[in-house]
Amino acid sequence: MQHADLCGTDDYARGPLCLAAMHAGLMDKDGGYFEVFKSEPVSKYEGTIRYSVTSESCFSTSFTYSFQMKCSTKGNSEFSVTDVDCPSGCRSNYVCGTNFYNSNSSVCAAAIHAGVLKENGGTVTFYSDEEQTSYNDSTKNGVSSMSCDPSQTSFSFTRKHHCDRTCQNDGINAEFCYCKGIDQKEDCEIDINECTSGTHNCHQHATCINTVGSFECSCIANYTGNGTHCQPTFCSANDHLCKNNGTCLDTTTGYNCSCEMFYQGEHCEQEIDHVVMTTERNWADSRTYCQSIGGDLAAWGMRNATVRRSIIDNLLRPSLIYWIGLSDIDQEGVWKYVDGVAMTTYNTNFSSGQPDNYGGGQDCAWLYPSLNFQMDDGWCTRYALAICERILI
Known part of the structure; x- marks a missing residue:
């Protein structure tokens, strides 16, 4: 089936509505029900063959319609009451006005602003209305609306009707009080606190401030941003x-x-001092000596490659062996430093093939001169010099 005036796919520039609905798969030749939405024009409308209906290709026109509600769909319905199914993710679309919205506004974004729709979408009803004297900007429910030209018609989410009820907290007087945000009760006398109810979108490092019908977000000390996004400024502040x-x-x-x-230290407040023993001792006695001067066998300095290299270059004599604070005395094959830190390939520099426990009983680590002062496992009872490490307060 083909009609010379049917143009487009999903978005249609012209052609009979029923034929376009058949092309979109919403009805067959026996008829059916469908909804039509005005859409933003596109640069080109592609023709396709669907459900035995052929549409042509054409270029941009001033009028476009589709059968699918979009985030960008405007509130310029020709009907007084319109039900629509909003998709998710419409928060960022254009909105102008507060309570009453300019008809060029996105229906779905305006519904989130008005508090009748959540970010994940859903069904809303909006009511077409006459031109308003002004359209005021505001920020509600995470959506910022603009002020704009009052020449356009409007829409709202409450049926226009007069009643004697006095609505509190800026609720709109309608057949019932339509409350801002998610305020509740007949006269909007209770303002639901989005901050405590968990319906806000403030950043984890922001403070949520409840307002009438809405909320505000403010970054806490040492963070900066708009409240929904906060970046740390500890160092600069x-x-x-x-x-x-x-x-x-x-x-x-x-x-x-x-x-x-x-x-x-957390604030680099601890200075580490290294002392080289001048008398040879076994590993246990060397550790006892280091503890007697307020430290222990070197551990932190051995894990830091830059510090270790500085110690080797500036403190060690080229032909002597030096004990360090690393051993597997507690459990064979499980090496750890004297401060409890486990050995890894990243915090040691054992020579190739070491530790090998040659002959058994090599449970203590030393820096060996013939291995260019790389780490090696040795017999703990052997005598050698040692590197002590202590914190200067």
């Missing part, structure tokens, strides 16, 4: 968060300090 020339780095939930060499 607070001087000297990181001590001893540490570098402050904002994160999604706060900040971190990147410390200079030989400093550690």
Whole structure:
């Protein structure tokens, strides 16, 4: 079946409505029910063959219609009452006015603004009305409406009717009080708090502020943004968060300090000192000595490759062996540092093939000169020098 005037697919520029509905699969030759919506013109309308109906291709016209409700569908219905099924995700479409909306506004976005529709879509009823003297801007339910030219006709989501009831909290006087947002009761006397009811969209680092029929979002201290999106500003808003020339780095939930060499702690407040023993001892006695001067065998400095290299280059003698705070004394094959941190391939630099427990009993780690001071496992009873590590308060 073909008609010379039928043009388009899904969006139609011209042609008989019933034939277009057959082409869209909404009815057959025996007839049927369908809804028609005015749509925004497109640059080109593609012709196709569907359900034995052929449509032609044509170019942009001033009038377009479709059979599917879209987020962009305007409220310029020719009927006084119109029921529509809004899709999800319409919050960002154009809206002009408050309570009464300019007919060029998106019906679905205006419905979210008015509080009669959620973000996930649904069915709404809107009522065509006459031109208003003004269309005022406002922000409600996460939708910002604009003010605009009053020359256009309007629509609302309440049937226009006079009654004697006094509506509180800016409710609209209709057949019943139509309450702003999700205010409740006959006279809108109860304002539902979106902040406590969980119906707001404020960011996790923002404060929700309840208003009459709506809410506002404000980023908390050390965060900036519009309230629905908040970015951290800890470093720029607070001087000297990181001590001893540490570098402050904002994160999604706060900040971190990147410390200079030989400093550690949340704010780089701890200076780490390294002392090399001048008397050879076994591993256990070396650890006892380090503890006696307020520290322990080196652990943190051995995990940090830059610090470890600095110690090797500046403190160690080239032909001597040095105990460090790493062992598998507690459980064979499970190496950990004396501060409890487990050994990984990223926080050690054992020489190739090490640790190998050669001959058995090699349970303590040392820096071995013939291996370019890479880590090696040794017999804990052997005598060697040691590297002590302590925190200077």
